[in-house]
Amino acid sequence: MTEPFFxxxxxxxxxxxxxxxxxxELVWAAWTQPEHLVHWFxxxxxxxxxxxxxxxxxGIFRTVMQSPEGQEFPGTGCYLDVVENERFVxxxxxxxxxxxxxxxxxxxxxxxxxxxxxxxxxxxxxxxAIHRSKEDRKKHEDMGFEHGWGKALEQLVEYMKSV
Numbered sequence: 001m002t003e004p005f006f007x008x009x010x011x012x013x014x015x016x017x018x019x020x021x022x023x024x025e026l027v028w029a030a031w032t033q034p035e036h037l038v039h040w041f042x043x044x045x046x047x048x049x050x051x052x053x054x055x056x057x058x059g060i061f062r063t064v065m066q067s068p069e070g071q072e073f074p075g076t077g078c079y080l081d082v083v084e085n086e087r088f089v090x091x092x093x094x095x096x097x098x099x100x101x102x103x104x105x106x107x108x109x110x111x112x113x114x115x116x117x118x119x120x121x122x123x124x125x126x127x128x129a130i131h132r133s134k135e136d137r138k139k140h141e142d143m144g145f146e147h148g149w150g151k152a153l154e155q156l157v158e159y160m161k162s163v
Contacts, residue, residue, distance in 0.1 A: 016127040016149045024116045024123045026160040028085045040159045043151035060096040087115040
């Protein structure tokens with residue numbers, strides 16, 4: 001992943017990379033169209049029950065995840081950078097219009113960079129989660145970053161092959 005404005009820090013950031021066997025345009029559509037995102041975004045048995053996307057810097061990225069017990073977890077972020085079919089960057093620290101989000105108890109703000117690059121007949125997929133502190137990075141890792149983002153990507157690929 002080309003990171004022209006970002007330097008990865010092993011102590012603060014997490015990286016997830018995979019090669020998937022669908023075209024970059026399908027990965028892009030899965031991430032940027034709510035009607036697709038709700039089908040794969042949250043690792044099963046959790047569900048994404050709502051999604052709102054305004055795909056532009058300052059635009060909203062909002063999801064509502066639901067636990068198997070029915071508890072809802074809303075999350076609202078803001079896009080920082082969008083390059084069609086290549087990458088987008090969003091953060092949970094800001095809401096629409098770059099307005100700071102109010103911290104909630106146990107909130108863990110982070111910034112996500114998703115990069116997609118052609119790789120033969122498939123896509124090189126890279127997700128980077130940028131954290132404020134070592135503690136936030138550790139918390140995200142302990143929550144199952146690698147497994148959760150991996151499961152979600154598997155669901156993305158399976159779903160997009162069916163549409």
